[in-house]
Amino acid sequence: MFGKKKTKPKQVKREIREKKKIMLVCGSGMVSSTLVYPMVEEILKEGGYRFEIIKGSFNDVKNNSNIALILTTVSPLPKEVVETGIPITVVTALFRGDKEAVKGDIFGKLG
Amino acid sequence: MLKMSRVSLSEIVSPKNIRLNKSAENREEAIRLAGEVLIDNDVVENRYVDAMVDSCNELGPYIVLVPGVAIPHARPECGANKVGISIVTLEKPIVFGNEENDPVHTVIAIASDNNENHIGIISSLSKFLMDSKRVELLRVAENPKEAIRAVLG
Numbered sequence: 001m002f003g004k005k006k007t008k009p010k011q012v013k014r015e016i017r018e019k020k021k022i023m024l025v026c027g028s029g030m031v032s033s034t035l036v037y038p039m040v041e042e043i044l045k046e047g048g049y050r051f052e053i054i055k056g057s058f059n060d061v062k063n064n065s066n067i068a069l070i071l072t073t074v075s076p077l078p079k080e081v082v083e084t085g086i087p088i089t090v091v092t093a094l095f096r097g098d099k100e101a102v103k104g105d106i107f108g109k110l111g
Numbered sequence: 112m113l114k115m116s117r118v119s120l121s122e123i124v125s126p127k128n129i130r131l132n133k134s135a136e137n138r139e140e141a142i143r144l145a146g147e148v149l150i151d152n153d154v155v156e157n158r159y160v161d162a163m164v165d166s167c168n169e170l171g172p173y174i175v176l177v178p179g180v181a182i183p184h185a186r187p188e189c190g191a192n193k194v195g196i197s198i199v200t201l202e203k204p205i206v207f208g209n210e211e212n213d214p215v216h217t218v219i220a221i222a223s224d225n226n227e228n229h230i231g232i233i234s235s236l237s238k239f240l241m242d243s244k245r246v247e248l249l250r251v252a253e254n255p256k257e258a259i260r261a262v263l264g
Contacts, residue, residue, distance in 0.1 A: 030229065075171075
């Protein structure tokens with residue numbers, strides 16, 4: 001046993017993509033964001049992103065930094081949210097089953 | 112997040128939270144009709160209904176999530192005592208101001224006493240909302256039994 005070096009299995013190196021912070025906002029942070037959450041999660045997984053979804057209301061936007069994208073069910077958005085300059089995707093088309101349109105927009109904005 | 116979040120839609124939908132073919136003149140009246148049912152069932156306090164109306168006035172009619180169906184709601188701290196739902200169909204559809212999904216023939220008000228407890232009902236509600244045939248069945252329902260069958264599928 002002694003002297004015999006145990007080598008740890010080498011970890012496979014993967015290209016690590018930057019983790020994207022996604023803010024999912026609706027009026028109250030209660031209902032419509034909860035409704036679309038699983039659909040949005042599915043799209044982000046399909047895009048192969050590393051991501052974190054934060055659910056909330058508009059007021060929560062200013063309490064978070066480094067937000068890569070705002071997903072929302074509210075349109076038009078309050079001015080103060082638009083003025084943050086953070087990219088925004090309106091996801092209401094998901095309720096109509098139009099996943100592709102939303103997906104295209106999200107992928108385009110996240111890069 | 113454990114026990115309560117598993118409250119399912121089927122557990123809380125019953126004839127006492129359904130009102131069919133009610134008449135309302137405008138958006139606010141329609142929201143208040145659904146709110147009254149929540150009050151009658153001790154789900155919310157009066158101020159919760161005001162908060163639902165205010166929220167719709169402030170943020171616009173985004174609560175009309177799918178064609179014909181509005182889902183008014185407010186934050187738990189606005190006077191929600193527990194998880195609850197009310198379903199009101201309107202005799203005459205009302206314009207809420209949502210170009211895509213107007214007019215509204217059904218108002219489903221939701222309340223939850225915290226950020227988690229309503230998640231179970233939302234996921235079953237999602238299946239209902241995305242199924243336009245079931246939405247249509249609810250619109251034409253003539254009694255609570257038919258309405259429940261439409262909502263639960």
